[in-house]
Amino acid sequence: MPLAQCPVCDKSISKRAYTCPGCGEPDPFNSKVKSKALGFVLWLVLIAVGAYAFWTYILPMMIEFVHDI
Structure with missing residues (x-):
């Protein structure tokens, strides 16, 4: 599973994540x-x-x- 940095909190999360588990940013990659x-x-x-x-x-x-x- 590819990981990327959350644009808000810089934690490693999945590129398919709908929200960041670290900061709660909804749709962090604007998918x-x-x-x-x-x-x-x-x-x-x-x-x-x-x-x-x-x-x-x-x-x-x-x-x-x-x-x-």
């Missing part, structure tokens, strides 16, 4: 912030891909369908 940022970027990419697919494939098919009626 929750990193995972939230990664999730936000993932959602932005999915929305961008969906918008691109709609604009290039679905919208032209809808326009062609309306003109054929």
Whole structure:
């Protein structure tokens, strides 16, 4: 298990620790912030891909369908 220094009290703790057992610092390595940022970027990419697919494939098919009626 990899150990690192707590940024507040400088005690050796696990990198996966949710709180520091020495000083009680919640999320000493900001792992929750990193995972939230990664999730936000993932959602932005999915929305961008969906918008691109709609604009290039679905919208032209809808326009062609309306003109054929």
